[in-house]
Amino acid sequence: MNINNLILIVKKKINKSLLVENIEVEDKTFLHKNHKSHNEKKFHLKLIIRSSELKRMKKIQSTRKIYSILQAELDQYIHSIQILIH
Secondary structure (H helix, E strand, O other), X not given: OOHHHHHXXXXXXXXXXXXXXXXXXXXXXXXXXXXXXXXXXXXXXXXXEEOHXXXXXXXXXXXXXXXXXXXXXXXXXXXXXXXXXX
C-alpha cells in the first residue's frame, strides 16, 4: 500500500460513514523514521476533520467512531494516527 492510496481509502471510508464537511489527511510518517519501532510498511497520519456530527460527541466517542471505521487500515497500514476535530 502506498501513502496516496491509503489517504484516498481513509477519506472515502470516513466520508461514507459520517457527515463530514471537510477532511484533510496529512502524511506525518517522517516523524517516526528514526524510531526503533518504525516499520516502512506503516504510516503516521494526521486527520483534520470538520464535522458537526463528530463535534457533538465527546472526544472519546468521536475517536472510537473513527477507529472503528478505520479498523482494517489501523491493523495493517497505520502505525500512528492523530485526530483533530473542528
